[in-house]
Amino acid sequence: MSRSERAPLVTDAIPPALRRRGITQRQVFVTCLVVALLVALFASRDTPGWAERLGDTGLDHRLRDIAGAWDETMETLGLTAPHDRLRDAMQRALDWQWGADSR
Amino acid sequence: MLFPTLDFLLFFLVVAVAMALLDRHFRAKKAMLVGASYFFYAQWDWRFCFLLAASTTISYVAGLLIGQSHDPGKRRLILATGVALHLLILGIFKYLDFLVLSANQFAHLLGLQHELPFVEILLPVGISFFTFHGISYITDVYRGDVAVCRAPLDMALYMSFFPQLVAGPIVRAAYFLPQLARPSHDPIPIAAALLLIVGGMVKKVIIANYLATGLVDPVFAAPDNYGGSDLLLAIYAYAVQIYCDFSAYTDIAIAVAALCGFRFPRNFNQPYRALRLREFWQRWHISLSTWLRDYLYKPLGGNRHGRLNTYRNLMITMLLGGIWHGAAWKFVMWGALHGGGLAVERMCQPWLGQHPASPVGRIVSWLIVFHFVCFAWIFFRAEDFTVAAVFIARLGVGWGEPLQQAQPAMVGLIVIGMAGQFLPPGSFERAGLALQRVPYWGLGAATGLILAAINALGPEGIAPFIYFRF
Numbered sequence: 001m002s003r004s005e006r007a008p009l010v011t012d013a014i015p016p017a018l019r020r021r022g023i024t025q026r027q028v029f030v031t032c033l034v035v036a037l038l039v040a041l042f043a044s045r046d047t048p049g050w051a052e053r054l055g056d057t058g059l060d061h062r063l064r065d066i067a068g069a070w071d072e073t074m075e076t077l078g079l080t081a082p083h084d085r086l087r088d089a090m091q092r093a094l095d096w097q098w099g100a101d102s103r
Numbered sequence: 104m105l106f107p108t109l110d111f112l113l114f115f116l117v118v119a120v121a122m123a124l125l126d127r128h129f130r131a132k133k134a135m136l137v138g139a140s141y142f143f144y145a146q147w148d149w150r151f152c153f154l155l156a157a158s159t160t161i162s163y164v165a166g167l168l169i170g171q172s173h174d175p176g177k178r179r180l181i182l183a184t185g186v187a188l189h190l191l192i193l194g195i196f197k198y199l200d201f202l203v204l205s206a207n208q209f210a211h212l213l214g215l216q217h218e219l220p221f222v223e224i225l226l227p228v229g230i231s232f233f234t235f236h237g238i239s240y241i242t243d244v245y246r247g248d249v250a251v252c253r254a255p256l257d258m259a260l261y262m263s264f265f266p267q268l269v270a271g272p273i274v275r276a277a278y279f280l281p282q283l284a285r286p287s288h289d290p291i292p293i294a295a296a297l298l299l300i301v302g303g304m305v306k307k308v309i310i311a312n313y314l315a316t317g318l319v320d321p322v323f324a325a326p327d328n329y330g331g332s333d334l335l336l337a338i339y340a341y342a343v344q345i346y347c348d349f350s351a352y353t354d355i356a357i358a359v360a361a362l363c364g365f366r367f368p369r370n371f372n373q374p375y376r377a378l379r380l381r382e383f384w385q386r387w388h389i390s391l392s393t394w395l396r397d398y399l400y401k402p403l404g405g406n407r408h409g410r411l412n413t414y415r416n417l418m419i420t421m422l423l424g425g426i427w428h429g430a431a432w433k434f435v436m437w438g439a440l441h442g443g444g445l446a447v448e449r450m451c452q453p454w455l456g457q458h459p460a461s462p463v464g465r466i467v468s469w470l471i472v473f474h475f476v477c478f479a480w481i482f483f484r485a486e487d488f489t490v491a492a493v494f495i496a497r498l499g500v501g502w503g504e505p506l507q508q509a510q511p512a513m514v515g516l517i518v519i520g521m522a523g524q525f526l527p528p529g530s531f532e533r534a535g536l537a538l539q540r541v542p543y544w545g546l547g548a549a550t551g552l553i554l555a556a557i558n559a560l561g562p563e564g565i566a567p568f569i570y571f572r573f
Binding site: 010011012013014015017018019020021022023024025026027028029030031032033034035036037038039041042043045046047049050082083084086087090093094096097098 | 108109110112113115116119120122123126272275278289290291292293294295296297299313317353357361362364366367368369370389393505506510511512515531532535536539543544546547548550551552554555556558559560563564
């Protein structure tokens with residue numbers, strides 16, 4: 001068997017057409033920062049739970065307080081409303097049973 | 104540290120800062136990525152890092168020694184020793200207690216009273232994946248398919264790179280090491296990467312997690328409590344769950360690697376649209392199936408020594424592929440079913456042809472292959488043979504009973520998961536090209552909002568990925 005026959009035939013997961021245009025490593029960081037900021041703003045409901053799962057050091061307790069305060073602030077600003085509405089809608093969809101009134 | 108968590112987002116933010124700072128210092132960037140990868144791995148258990156380092160050292164030293172030697176016998180000996188050491192580590196950590204259990208069961212059958220003690224070693228996450236990386240590197244160096252890696256840093260990054268470390272895809276040395284030789288000046292395909300991340304999160308957080316908790320887990324826990332229709336839908340649900348779970352992990356891994364400036368191979372290609380079992384394996388976990396083909400099936404002789412030997416080689420390959428997934432007889436059974444199925448399909452190939460021509464033939468072929476794959480999943484998912492047997496026996500009864508677990512939301516998720524299998528080829532590329540017109544910060548903002556929505560729609564907490572345990 002020749003080497004070329006043995007060489008693995010591997011297809012790139014991202015096709016070459018999608019690799020021709022893109023961004024720099026610094027712009028990747030900016031993008032990640034934007035993602036993190038929006039997640040922090042609109043998914044604050046999960047931060048207290050996340051902080052609860054941290055350890056038991058003084059820093060962890062401080063992080064728990066910050067996470068709780070952050071979620072309360074987001075709630076005051078009304079930014080937790082989309083999260084709560086989506087969660088309620090999903091729960092209704094999950095609770096829907098065959099033969100039950102769908103209204 | 105799981106991909107769909109705040110922990111990983113924070114971890115990757117730090118990595119992204121470091122990459123931005125080290126953009127023009129390729130060696131330093133690689134060193135940072137090795138450090139980040141070991142930190143990532145240590146989140147499961149820091150002691151596993153020594154195992155990963157040992158596996159890396161074995162591969163590195165074996166590669167150097169094979170490269171230095173011109174004596175074919177000595178090269179073969181080094182190859183055998185390197186592969187044996189990798190398999191020894193895998194055997195001790197993954198299969199020792201399984202062997203002890205099997206020996207004790209066999210002793211009981213023979214009427215012997217003495218039992219061997221269990222070692223009870225904690226299974227290091229991802230050990231099967233980095234063992235396969237190491238074996239493929241040594242073998243490729245021996246075959247001359249890849250140059251000897253003389254830079255310890257490159258070998259360390261190849262073995263430990265965090266996106267693929269714990270659940271693949273299995274990246275070949277010949278594919279990845281050249282990417283470490285010199286910095287790439289290609290732009291980072293942000294649209295494709297974010298599309299993969301969002302798609303992966305939908306598949307894992309919404310489809311896989313809800314199907315697991317709402318249908319698959321309860322039905323497989325007590326199949327005798329359910330009628331045939333619930334059981335059948337639970338099998339379909341598991342087929343969708345395992346695909347969404349595993350392909351989500353590899354999609355996110357591919358995207359994260361791309362954000363770090365590296366290419367990964369494709370690992371899934373709509374496997375449930377396959378019309379032949381062979382085609383299923385060309386579309387499912389491609390990096391494993393090609394690994395097994397190149398490092399096991401072909402060295403065994405492949406299809407070169409007659410039909411009977413081909414069937415034997417298929418069976419051995421799939422049996423070992425089955426046990427690679429886990430140390431249990433149910434995985435052996437799963438592998439045996441696929442090995443037997445592939446052998447029968449090859450046997451019937453003169454009558455079946457390569458591909459069914461008529462629309463009816465294609466539908467019938469699809470139904471047979473899909474249901475065969477689903478049947479094999481019963482053994483893969485069931486706790487043991489007893490549960491699998493009850494499950495199969497109950498499939499034929501209780502069809503008049505109302506559905507208990509398979510409620511509309513679950514059926515909807517199965518339909519959505521299956522619909523993804525039949526999207527026209529090239530859909531991902533077209534969507535990526537359309538998104539390339541959006542500025543990168545706009546893509547970031549949209550991704551942030553969609554991730555927040557996925558977080559709201561998903562269940563509280565994230566179950567580990569199925570393939571972590573392999």
